[in-house]
Amino acid sequence: MRPIEAVPALFILILAAAIYAGTTGLRLWDGPTPGARFFPMALSGAGAIIGVLLLLAQRRGLETVEVEFPDALGAVRVGASFAALVALAVGIPLIGFVPMLAVFMLAMLLVVLRCPPVPSVSSAVIVAGLVHVVFIRWLAVPLPMPFGI
Amino acid sequence: MLDQLLIGFSTALLPNNLLFIFIGVLIGQVVGALPGLGPSAGMALLLPLTFGLEPVTAIMMLAGIMYGAQYGGTLTSVLIKVPGEASGVMTAVDGNAMAREGRAGAALAISAIGSFIAGIGSVMAVAVLAPPLASFGLRFNAPEYFLLALLGILAIGSLGGSPIKSLGAALIGLMIALIGVDPLTGTPRLSFDQPILLKGIDFIPVVIGVFGVAEVLHSLERIESVKPIKTRLRDMWLTMEDWRKCRFAIIRGGFIGLFVGIMPGAGASIASLLAYLTERKFSTTPEMFGKGAIDGVASAEAANNSASHGAAIPMLSLGIPGSASTAILLAALILHGIRPGPQLMSQESVLVWGLIASMFVGNVFLLIMNLPMAPVFAALLRIPYVYLAPAILGISLVGAYAATLDMATVWMSLAFGVLGYAMIKFDVPRPPLVLALVLASLMETSLRQALLLSFGSPMIFVERPISAILLCAVVLTIVLPIMSAVRRRRRVGAKPAATGGNGAG
Numbered sequence: 030m031r032p033i034e035a036v037p038a039l040f041i042l043i044l045a046a047a048i049y050a051g052t053t054g055l056r057l058w059d060g061p062t063p064g065a066r067f068f069p070m071a072l073s074g075a076g077a078i079i080g081v082l083l084l085l086a087q088r089r090g091l092e093t094v095e096v097e098f099p100d101a102l103g104a105v106r107v108g109a110s111f112a113a114l115v116a117l118a119v120g121i122p123l124i125g126f127v128p129m130l131a132v133f134m135l136a137m138l139l140v141v142l143r144c145p146p147v148p149s150v151s152s153a154v155i156v157a158g159l160v161h162v163v164f165i166r167w168l169a170v171p172l173p174m175p176f177g178i
Numbered sequence: 179m180l181d182q183l184l185i186g187f188s189t190a191l192l193p194n195n196l197l198f199i200f201i202g203v204l205i206g207q208v209v210g211a212l213p214g215l216g217p218s219a220g221m222a223l224l225l226p227l228t229f230g231l232e233p234v235t236a237i238m239m240l241a242g243i244m245y246g247a248q249y250g251g252t253l254t255s256v257l258i259k260v261p262g263e264a265s266g267v268m269t270a271v272d273g274n275a276m277a278r279e280g281r282a283g284a285a286l287a288i289s290a291i292g293s294f295i296a297g298i299g300s301v302m303a304v305a306v307l308a309p310p311l312a313s314f315g316l317r318f319n320a321p322e323y324f325l326l327a328l329l330g331i332l333a334i335g336s337l338g339g340s341p342i343k344s345l346g347a348a349l350i351g352l353m354i355a356l357i358g359v360d361p362l363t364g365t366p367r368l369s370f371d372q373p374i375l376l377k378g379i380d381f382i383p384v385v386i387g388v389f390g391v392a393e394v395l396h397s398l399e400r401i402e403s404v405k406p407i408k409t410r411l412r413d414m415w416l417t418m419e420d421w422r423k424c425r426f427a428i429i430r431g432g433f434i435g436l437f438v439g440i441m442p443g444a445g446a447s448i449a450s451l452l453a454y455l456t457e458r459k460f461s462t463t464p465e466m467f468g469k470g471a472i473d474g475v476a477s478a479e480a481a482n483n484s485a486s487h488g489a490a491i492p493m494l495s496l497g498i499p500g501s502a503s504t505a506i507l508l509a510a511l512i513l514h515g516i517r518p519g520p521q522l523m524s525q526e527s528v529l530v531w532g533l534i535a536s537m538f539v540g541n542v543f544l545l546i547m548n549l550p551m552a553p554v555f556a557a558l559l560r561i562p563y564v565y566l567a568p569a570i571l572g573i574s575l576v577g578a579y580a581a582t583l584d585m586a587t588v589w590m591s592l593a594f595g596v597l598g599y600a601m602i603k604f605d606v607p608r609p610p611l612v613l614a615l616v617l618a619s620l621m622e623t624s625l626r627q628a629l630l631l632s633f634g635s636p637m638i639f640v641e642r643p644i645s646a647i648l649l650c651a652v653v654l655t656i657v658l659p660i661m662s663a664v665r666r667r668r669r670v671g672a673k674p675a676a677t678g679g680n681g682a683g
Contacts, residue, residue: 072356086342094343096603111589126290133568133572159573160576163212167208
């Protein structure tokens with residue numbers, strides 16, 4: 030068992046410890062009835078058991094965690110796509126949802142995925158138009174407008 | 179009763195009502211297909227538009243959105259593996275696996291047929307059995323709800339793959355649901371004084387992140403090897419073999435959906451999960467579950483549509499909403515000056531029977547709309563994935579924002595996208611996380627209410643008959659897989675010994 034394969038079990042154990050530590054100020058029992066900490070404590074205990082069981086099962090070869098990482102190009106593409114998503118979320122309140130979505134589509138298609146310009150621009154216009162028609166015009170969802178208007 | 183049903187049909191078949199039923203199911207289909215917007219959000223958004231309508235017309239249209247969204251949610255589940263609702267998670271797993279094999283049309287067709295048959299069956303049950311079924315549903319109280327939710331969580335462990343990892347993923351979902359405020363006392367819990375966390379973490383950003391964002395990011399790693407899915411017409415339609423596999427799956431799923439639907443608060447997600455797991459027990463090809471089992475899709479879809487109709491039973495006969503959607507339907511009744519409650523069926527019989535008849539009509543509309551359109555929707559997968567991927571990401575985030583009108587939901591979707599991506603990389607199943615997140619509130623609230631009722635004594639789970647039966651089911655769900663694993667290990671251990679013995683001889 031490689032150390033990296035222990036990540037899921039360790040994540041569950043850390044989460045269980047965080048739940049335990051994060052609810053210390055709450056009551057476990059409130060008189061005869063369960064308090065706000067009752068269920069988190071139950072889950073924390075169950076998490077600890079499952080985490081340890083998973084680790085033990087992996088050590089004994091009864092469980093396997095097949096870790097599969099992308100190659101360098103794939104990793105760059107995933108990283109760039111996630112950065113574009115973050116930029117989309119940052120830009121929405123400033124530029125508006127629909128224009129920012131069109132910019133996001135163009136950036137993804139032209140820069141990250143290296144698609145030809147004409148189909149990329151067409152796709153960006155179609156998707157932005159579809160969102161505008163369905164969400165803003167039809168369902169009247171108040172999506173953020175350009176420049177906070 | 180037949181007279182009343184005929185009066186109901188004469189109301190539902192009026193041209194004006196037919197038009198609004200059609201508009202309702204069409205809007206439901208669209209909002210169900212948009213990631214993030216489920217039936218309740220769609221109904222809430224469109225509630226103000228019904229103010230100028232006759233109450234019966236308004237209720238028929240809103241109900242159309244409610245069950246139309248169940249059909250619409252199937253589209254995104256099957257085509258892009260982003261379930262619009264928790265009840266579509268199982269469909270997303272098997273339906274999308276079928277789509278990747280070029281059988282999206284068959285998955286969509288069986289979903290439409292399964293939903294139609296189960297929907298019509300449960301509407302008939304609503305018509306015939308509303309009062310007695312509603313009183314049965316009311317025999318379920320906090321202990322039974324807790325055990326039902328616990329049974330659902332434990333059953334998640336048998337979804338396929340490793341039970342420990344599935345239960346671990348379910349625990350992560352339950353732990354995420356703790357964030358916010360304590361549901362019984364209102365005390366802030368795990369919110370770390372952050373206003374965003376005080377509201378708790380909704381299902382929408384989790385499902386959009388863990389399924390939508392994560393799936394696309396994973397696909398982008400090797401996008402050059404992702405070929406457009408070939409959708410040949412002969413693979414679109416159901417074969418006799420498909421139909422043979424699915425006919426009883428639909429009936430079983432429909433019954434489970436109706437049974438769960440009539441219990442206020444249980445919801446279509448538990449119904450589809452239980453139906454899916456039950457079907458795996460009955461299936462002749464259980465090894466296909468999780469890899470594109472058509473009977474799994476049929477049972478889950480039949481169950482979620484049946485449950486959404488079944489939830490109308492406590493609403494109509496007792497005035498108790500069985501789901502978020504029926505709560506909005508109830509609000510609409512009140513806004514239109516109608517008092518819901520046990521007297522509704524006698525005092526507003528035209529409205530009630532008109533609504534029941536409109537469900538028959540609406541389901542027919544949906545079948546007519548969906549069945550011939552299945553190949554058309556499936557043909558969307560012919561678009562090269564390189565163009566679909568950014569569109570899925572963008573529209574998913576629009577759906578996340580539209581569900582709450584809060585940018586925090588968009589940020590949460592991205593954060594859960596990272597978690598979902600890590601889960602794919604570390605081979606941890608994602609459906610248990612999402613299903614557990616949905617069941618968490620019911621589980622915690624009912625556990626604590628049950629112990630409140632019994633002054634802290636756990637004997638309440640044994641003393642009540644239905645609860646005792648459910649407790650037995652919970653125990654069996656834990657014990658049976660352990661026993662079979664031990665038996666399997668003994669058998670595996672015995673084989674080499676026997677082989678070794680022979681060899682020595």
